[in-house]
Amino acid sequence: MRAVDEGLASCHTCGRVESASHHRCGRCGAALHVRKEASLQRCLAFGFAGILAYIPANVMPIMIVNQLGIEQANTILGGVFTFWRMHAYPVAITIFIASVLIPGLKFVSLGLLCAAAAGKLRLEGRLANTMYYLTELVGRWSMVDVFVVVILAGVIQLGNLMTIQPGGASLAFGLMVILTMLSAHAFDPRLIWDRLNKEPI
Amino acid sequence: MHQSVSSGWPRAGSVRHRVACEYCDTLHEVLLLPEGKAAHCTNCGKLLYQNRPESLQRAIALGVSVLLLTGLMMFFPFISLDAKGVESRMGIVGAVVHMWEAGSPLVSLAVGLFVLGLPIFLGAGLLFLCLPLSRRRYLPGMEVVMRLLQATEHWVMVEVFFLGALVSLLKLVKLAKVELEIGFWSMAGLMVCLAGALAGIDRLELWDRIEHAKERRER
Numbered sequence A: 001m002r003a004v005d006e007g008l009a010s011c012h013t014c015g016r017v018e019s020a021s022h023h024r025c026g027r028c029g030a031a032l033h034v035r036k037e038a039s040l041q042r043c044l045a046f047g048f049a050g051i052l053a054y055i056p057a058n059v060m061p062i063m064i065v066n067q068l069g070i071e072q073a074n075t076i077l078g079g080v081f082t083f084w085r086m087h088a089y090p091v092a093i094t095i096f097i098a099s100v101l102i103p104g105l106k107f108v109s110l111g112l113l114c115a116a117a118a119g120k121l122r123l124e125g126r127l128a129n130t131m132y133y134l135t136e137l138v139g140r141w142s143m144v145d146v147f148v149v150v151i152l153a154g155v156i157q158l159g160n161l162m163t164i165q166p167g168g169a170s171l172a173f174g175l176m177v178i179l180t181m182l183s184a185h186a187f188d189p190r191l192i193w194d195r196l197n198k199e200p201i
Numbered sequence B: 001m002h003q004s005v006s007s008g009w010p011r012a013g014s015v016r017h018r019v020a021c022e023y024c025d026t027l028h029e030v031l032l033l034p035e036g037k038a039a040h041c042t043n044c045g046k047l048l049y050q051n052r053p054e055s056l057q058r059a060i061a062l063g064v065s066v067l068l069l070t071g072l073m074m075f076f077p078f079i080s081l082d083a084k085g086v087e088s089r090m091g092i093v094g095a096v097v098h099m100w101e102a103g104s105p106l107v108s109l110a111v112g113l114f115v116l117g118l119p120i121f122l123g124a125g126l127l128f129l130c131l132p133l134s135r136r137r138y139l140p141g142m143e144v145v146m147r148l149l150q151a152t153e154h155w156v157m158v159e160v161f162f163l164g165a166l167v168s169l170l171k172l173v174k175l176a177k178v179e180l181e182i183g184f185w186s187m188a189g190l191m192v193c194l195a196g197a198l199a200g201i202d203r204l205e206l207w208d209r210i211e212h213a214k215e216r217r218e219r
Ligand SMILES: [Zn+2]
Pocket: A011, A012, A013, A014, A015, A016, A025, A026, A027, A028, A029, A030
């Protein structure tokens, strides 16, 4: 038995189950909705904005290294290749996973979840749960490259020897991570289960 | 009665106590769990609620540790470099300020918020809730603080920053002699305490304790 079938809504903030006719939760005061409000629209809007930010994040330099007066702009993928050539395989793989693979998979996963919630695609309920859980879990880890730039720029202030400036991609990348986190947060996995309940196998 | 409130959660026998699964909306009666056990959704398996042992005491201890370690992290250097006699030293606050001056105010703000501001808020917020609640006292504003804690906990990125520090170290050791300072080790400790603080207490339990303390005051 689902809460919605009993005319009940569970508060998104504190989890209290109340009559769906109430506008506010009696315990925590949050607005009460049966499902997250405009969930699909918000999820898609943040997701597309995230994809837009993903492009400059990969094309623009993430940092500009000034070594003995010579400036060199590094992109994220460039950094992965540099580490790979230096035989620092674990670092190259870590950066690749956190900066390229995870954001890409997040877009795919959110796209599939939205399609399933909109009834365009049939997704098994538990699989959808796992996809959503992982999408929410890994979101923050993509921020790692932005933090690397902050640390390197902060510590490498060696006068004429070497300095590091943040590049445009650090902002674009940070924005992309924030937007995809907002997108995942806006999604309501109950929409998928609602579909499954409506059309029994 | 009082004993069961302080050690056992959730309150058994309360008519209102039902919980709907966050993922599939299946309705469940809330049962009194033995300490250390968790209840899962019968339909999809999602975690519904847990009864964490000594939850309030642990949250208080971890809240204090989070504040202390964040303080250490802010006031002590993080990493220092020695490149052929040219020395450079970085603290977290310095790195945030440097980012601002280097023309990236938004990145600077994001780091300040995700790595310094929110951990402080989380530690202080937990103390504000759990200290009075451990004596079953209610304070006005507890609901607001709890809502803010829940809204911000996903945005705490100390462990991500720490991974970033490890990646940076691998770049730095090729350039210069690197020294790990107190700030670095404080962050390692902070990471552990934050993870413990977030996992050590159930959200529904905290809300229930707040509600109970409030009812008790109004009676
Ligand atoms: Zn509520």
